[in-house]
Amino acid sequence: xxxxxxxxxxxxxxxxxWNIHKAFIAQHGYALDVFTLLSSISWVVGTISQAYxxxxxxxxxxxxxxxxxxxxxxxxxxxxxxxxxxYISQNETLSSRVQSRSGLPRIGEAQLHEMLRLSVAQQTAGxxxxxxxxxx
Numbered sequence: 001x002x003x004x005x006x007x008x009x010x011x012x013x014x015x016x017x018w019n020i021h022k023a024f025i026a027q028h029g030y031a032l033d034v035f036t037l038l039s040s041i042s043w044v045v046g047t048i049s050q051a052y053x054x055x056x057x058x059x060x061x062x063x064x065x066x067x068x069x070x071x072x073x074x075x076x077x078x079x080x081x082x083x084x085x086x087y088i089s090q091n092e093t094l095s096s097r098v099q100s101r102s103g104l105p106r107i108g109e110a111q112l113h114e115m116l117r118l119s120v121a122q123q124t125a126g127x128x129x130x131x132x133x134x135x136x
Contacts, residue, residue, distance in 0.1 A: 005052065008054045010055055010059070017037065021035070021067070030116075034073050034120050034123045035064075036077060036123070037063070037076045039060040039061055039076045039079065040053065040078060040079055041078045045104065057078070075122055075123055080104040081098055081134075082105070082106070082112055083109075
């Protein structure tokens with residue numbers, strides 16, 4: 001691992017996350033009502049070969065905690081293998097290898113949509129609505 005490889009890999013998640021956070025306030029004068037980051041479970045159960053990627057996802061989860069401590073909307077969805085859409089779904093060899101290493105079940109596109117719906121609901125619910133969201 002070179003320092004340049006490390007920076008190249010992490011800069012995508014760092015830069016995009018920070019730019020969205022700052023630019024919206026600067027351009028519009030208020031914070032986002034919803035700020036959902038698509039992270040990966042790889043930072044929790046990943047392999048050594050995923051160290052750079054895992055570090056970027058750990059950053060996103062920490063960033064969510066930072067925004068929430070400021071009273072700003074934020075939620076991170078730690079995704080595993082998505083069965084029917086995305087890069088891994090197009091490469092069965094890679095998909096099988098990742099699943100065998102992680103042991104995690106695959107999810108489908110419909111489940112992903114539901115996860116995103118719940119992420120938005122968690123960020124927009126008032127105090128009286130919180131229970132209804134957790135019952136879904």
